[in-house]
Amino acid sequence: IFEASPEPLGAKHKAVLRFRTDGVSRMTGIPFKKVKVHKGIISNGEFVEPNIRSANNYSQKVIGKALDRSIWNIQPAERYIAPENFYEQLLDRNKGRINWEHEIQPNEFIGLGSPAISTLPMNVALKLISKLDFPSEYPVAAEFNFSPITVKRWRIAACDVYQTIYYPDTGDHLYRASITGDLLIAEYINPLNLDIDDSVLHCPSNDFGFSSDLCLEIPDNNRRQKYGKIAPIDDAWRKQFQWMLTSRLNIYSLGRFATWRNILLDDLCNDITTIRAMMNAGGGYDLNKAVSKINSEKNV
Numbered sequence: 001i002f003e004a005s006p007e008p009l010g011a012k013h014k015a016v017l018r019f020r021t022d023g024v025s026r027m028t029g030i031p032f033k034k035v036k037v038h039k040g041i042i043s044n045g046e047f048v049e050p051n052i053r054s055a056n057n058y059s060q061k062v063i064g065k066a067l068d069r070s071i072w073n074i075q076p077a078e079r080y081i082a083p084e085n086f087y088e089q090l091l092d093r094n095k096g097r098i099n100w101e102h103e104i105q106p107n108e109f110i111g112l113g114s115p116a117i118s119t120l121p122m123n124v125a126l127k128l129i130s131k132l133d134f135p136s137e138y139p140v141a142a143e144f145n146f147s148p149i150t151v152k153r154w155r156i157a158a159c160d161v162y163q164t165i166y167y168p169d170t171g172d173h174l175y176r177a178s179i180t181g182d183l184l185i186a187e188y189i190n191p192l193n194l195d196i197d198d199s200v201l202h203c204p205s206n207d208f209g210f211s212s213d214l215c216l217e218i219p220d221n222n223r224r225q226k227y228g229k230i231a232p233i234d235d236a237w238r239k240q241f242q243w244m245l246t247s248r249l250n251i252y253s254l255g256r257f258a259t260w261r262n263i264l265l266d267d268l269c270n271d272i273t274t275i276r277a278m279m280n281a282g283g284g285y286d287l288n289k290a291v292s293k294i295n296s297e298k299n300v
Helices: 023-028 052-063 086-093 122-130 235-249 267-280 284-297
Strands: 033-043 046-048 077-081 116-118 146-156 161-166 174-181 183-189 215-217 223-230 251-253
Touching: 023 267, 052 146, 052 174, 052 223, 122 235, 183 223, 235 251, 251 267
Parallel strands: 033 161, 116 251
Antiparallel strands: 033 046, 033 077, 146 183, 146 215, 146 223, 161 174, 174 183
16 A cells, blocks of 8 residues: 555544445444434525535535535434444554555556555546657546545533534635534635635534533644545546556546545445446456446436
8 A cells, every 4th residue: 555645643534524325334343423414504694405506616615616516415414423433443454554654656657466446536547648758649637626634623521412503605715514413624715725724723622512611622633634625627537547457557436536526425436346347347348348248326
């Protein structure tokens, strides 16, 4: 496993980890907690029902264009919650296999002796490919648009609820806040790709009905995630680029950023099964046949 970032001292992922099914739990063998999540929308300081203006404002706020987003559905929903140390548990299972601070170089894309799985963001993989003497019949894709996010967290005393509030108003960096048990997680959009001043990272506890006196800020906060929100690209090009990596370089793309589509974490279970089927098919005709069968059954 090659990872460009340095070895983390704590969890790298600070945003909300909610799943719609227990598929990832069963795949990893790590128990998840089944809960009911309640949602709401606050606009101009008041709770509102989903509406066209708020939905469009929210979408433009988080990805820079108007598309349908999850803000349309605020009905209570059953979800599965991963333990807070989920990331650490996965790291512990792979001790000795991870090469930290290893940034993949263009020449490492060539001549792989066995299949490789890439979680590199697609725009990064495209830049690496462009540095190789590697002909491609595919045109350069449209611009990859994404917005970084900053995540901040607090503990709330005497609290055990599962709730989310969306913030569509464009005058505020805060776009979503969630409580998972006693953990309040606020997510702030940063469309200018600059460090957000701490003064705008306000605690939204009052919107949930909790005094700020009940909130204890968690150290090692203000985690910035470069690829926080992504905007779609041309789907035909996206699939062609993934197929080029697989058919020519034996590289299989896995995850939201590697496949550049807004999938849920639950979708990784299906994608892993798909990749396994493609690997088992080998190359040439058998691989083409396997891909044709997969594409007829699902969108990957």
